[in-house]
Amino acid sequence: MSIQNIDLPPSVTIEKADDESEEYIMNIGPQHPSTHGVLRLVAKLDGEYIKEIVPVLGYIHRGIEKMGESQTYVQYIHLTDRMDYLASHFNNLCICLTIEKAMDIGVPERAEYIRVIVCELQRIESHLLWWGVLGMDLGAITAFLYGFREREMIADIFDELCGARLTTNYFRPGGSFADIPDTFIPRVNSFLDQMEKMIVEYDTLLTNNIILHERTKGVGILSKEKAVAFGCTGPFARGSGVDFDLRKHAPYSVYDRFDFDVPLGKVGDSFDRYMVRMLEIRESIKIIKQAIKGLPDGPYRSKELGSYKLPKGSYYAEVETPRGIFSNYMVATGKSQNPYRVKNRSPGFSNLSVMNELAKGLKLADLITIMSTMDLVIPDIDR
């Protein structure tokens, strides 16, 4: 295997140069500043125009699903931290929901509320990182630093909550491994106050910037039908008007108790996707505020079990991560403590598959815009 050997589908061919055009192949990645990790794109270009884009995956394929087969169910939770590391709580939650479903484990009220607060905090965290990186990809490096400034506050809150900033591993079947510290709620409140001020600043810096409008409006239009056909989910699909948010339409945990809107785009271009995420930050703030208001006292988890041995069968749970639908499908034989087969649906995997459809005919710089608005996390895609 060599990098020279460009692994292309048979459909991609280079036409011979003539007077009109000269096609060539450009290799973007696996090490490139805006592929958000180690995604590799092989682009067939004509000057700056994109003729075809072929994503090449697997540069961070770590075989997590195979490893899951030799770990116990609870051990598997920590591996999912490392899949979509910007949404580790969501991944943990999904595994916990599967185990709870299979073993009929209930979750106390307080734990459910903690789950919602923590998850929504992480949604804001993930969107902040996305916003900063989008700014950086479009050349506004200051946005990156501003996004990280608020993100650090959440990272510190998580740090105090569970001892880790990124790979949190906080949820357990039946609740979480520890109660929230006393300082948690005041810190979240002060963060929300800060965030509400700062989101106005973000709008001044980037959202209302005419160059951003020029770069994103009408770029990479994804129709509603295409979004569904290619299995796109999350804000990426909602930007195209696909009204599908698990928190609203198939609520898990206690999401059905909160009042929030699902922002939807109309045109389906990069700007709509941008706006959907910016609005989602505001909605998340709304949810957290309600959850803090309603946070009951009580135990933070239900009874601990000696071992989590799932009965025979196959179990499915899904959550709405900042990138879309993350689902966990576990097959248990009932005989061992390890799952027989684990399958995780990563939202980015399906979202990325529509890349070629979006980028065809646009310019190289538009490819970067589209990639940014996809909000890719490559280890999540490659698993």
Added chain:
Amino acid sequence: MGIVIENLPKLLDPIPGGSKLINTVDYIANWARSNSIWPLVYGTSCCAIEMMSTGSSKHDWARFGWEVARATPRQADLIILAGTIVEKMADPLRRLYDQMPAPKYVIAMGACTISGGPFFYDNYSVVKGADHIIPVDVYIPGCPPRPEALLYGIMELQKIMCKETIRETRKKEINAVPSIDAMTVAVQEWEAELKGKEAGLKEEAKKYKEENPDYKPFKQPRKIVEKFEKVERVIHPEVGKPKTELFEKLLNQFPFLTLYDKEETNMETVEAMKADEILDFILPTDQYIPVINFVKKNADFQMDLLLVVTAVDWLDHYDVIVQLTSTTFKHKLFFRTPIPKDDDIPEIESLSQIYPTANWHERETYDFFGIDFKGHPDLRRIFLWEGFEGYPLRKDFKHPEIIARPY
């Protein structure tokens, strides 16, 4: 001047050998190098986020002059291996390293790049230690290491840089020792060590007891474990069209369908199912396409969003699993098609004509299970590379790199 002459030996001492003049040049070069480390923008996974955090306002590695992160290896001095290195990435990484101009330095950030970390055991694709590919100067443990740890790591690198001389380059070698199960080796070593100690310790303890007859061994206080009550699980109400309705309509159309993992396929079984259970039908191979086509196009089902195509290896056969949902009604349906395992490459029809997204999901299934999807436009491996032997998620998969977990 006097101060300079007095301090000169102190400053130049760490630099090995040579006359004062050359050492002064060394000192200036080292000073410049260690204060102007331009890292390459290189991040594969979780550690990359912490690396970005290090550059953020709170930690600000610009204070040390390291913020000039270069996107091209030609202008970089340092490569921070932030994240797991897998076999497929090894080749590009080596290439990147070779493209950097000397003197170049490498920091292995995080457990994955040190040894494989959480992906050490039972893994077929992760390189067990990045130092097998390129020479590493500084190792920073953690999963992921905190930004402070990275700052400390680069400061340690600065110390290394200050001891160098431009007259000769420090020899750097990659780790040629094959990956072994470090845990087993360590446990064995500890056991051997303990055996030698134990005998001596016993005698010591005996002696001590004789000397101090009042001695009572220390008793560890019992840890108070919090007790939790069992809680009844709240089952959310059914989403979308009721299961009974879907079941009835589907069975009317395709009476040969059976429910997976249920004793009987009838209305009572469906009614007895919990609200959050999902209908899971077994499809015969020849009816695979028609049924899925029907549920996609039928106005009562409208299963327009394909979530997953995957497979399960049941030793005697494979189950190809299709998970569908509807963006209009939001209900779900699962289908599974058993395909026999007599061939090396089992076959099934491809869904990519019905759902474009199935294209990649089927490629993934092909990559992991070696199931051939007939009619697929572009059936190549998606994560692994051409030439990788075997299909990793098959139960009989064997790979020389895999180290089995010893416990």
Added chain:
Amino acid sequence: MAKEELAKNSLEALKNADQHPVGDVIRKYFSENFENEFIAHVFSSSSNILLSILVMTAFAGGTASFLIWLERKVCARMQVRLGPTRVGPFGLLQSIADGIKLVFKEMLRPKGADPFIFYLAPFLPATASFLVLAVIPFDKNIQVVDIDVGALYVIAVSGFGIFGILLGGWASNSKYSLLGAMRAGAQMISYEISVGLGLLLIVMLSGETSLREIVFSQYGTVNNWWIFKLPIFGIIAFILFLISSTAELNRGPFDLPEAESELSAGFHTEYSGITFSMFFLAEFINMFIAGAIGTTFFLGGFLPFTIGIEGFDNIMFMIPGWAWFFAKTYFIIFLFMWFRWSFPRPRIDQLMNLEWKFMLPANLLNIIIAGAFLTLGWLL
């Protein structure tokens, strides 16, 4: 007393100021102290040039490293950071450390690159910038040469730098470099027109092409500076000049030739060590030059900020001209930095549209209207 002061600061007095005070001293010294006629002759005739070359080279290096430091500090402050702090006071030695490190780095040449052009290219932009420095009037008596066609010289020589970028991108044998170079070529040649037209307006209005004379044409109160002298065209021309020179400098938000997120590092993707540092150096000297040109043409160069009240003006005149010059230049440089760290980057076609569909017509219109005003005698 006041009269004497005024007389000292009058236009005539300023114009007649000795152009090369330091050079004259040296010339005098050599012609008096050396008995050997030949040496005395050589030194006395070439002292100005030798001295100027030495001073300007040192000045260019110093300015570039200071600007790099300043850029890093300014950007850090805008991003709620501290910026370099470890090397020297306030991290002032940071760019020196970078420079020394780059000198000690290995130079790599990619396989298939044209060696001669590959190594020649980085020195062209730097050369061009050094040449432009020669005509900048830093003060009434500090200027290397005062060419009569100074304005044309600036436009012509600064256009020379693009060759380095184009050749460097082409010779690298890399697709990223080539794309970056092509972008740079299209962008810089287009925006040179706007820069040229902006300067042309001032040349037309002042009737002078020597940079020194252009500065003197703005003598008087602050209202006589070209940016304020014209009713509104001055400000329009200045803004157009700022935008187009930002684009010509390849600086953010118009840093498409480098476009880190798209092309890794654009035209200098394959350059390492000292060759890369030459591109880097040229970029920052060019920034200084753009600021200096803007100051000379629009902000009254080394002339002080006077408002027509005698006492105030006298105090202003006490501050030396070069201090005014640098203050104004660094103000413009700060504007460039402000742009860079605030805006996202447009796409190449949008950038071209901006030039050909907006900036160029606006500039032409500006010239035509100002010309009409001039002919009708409303302005001057």
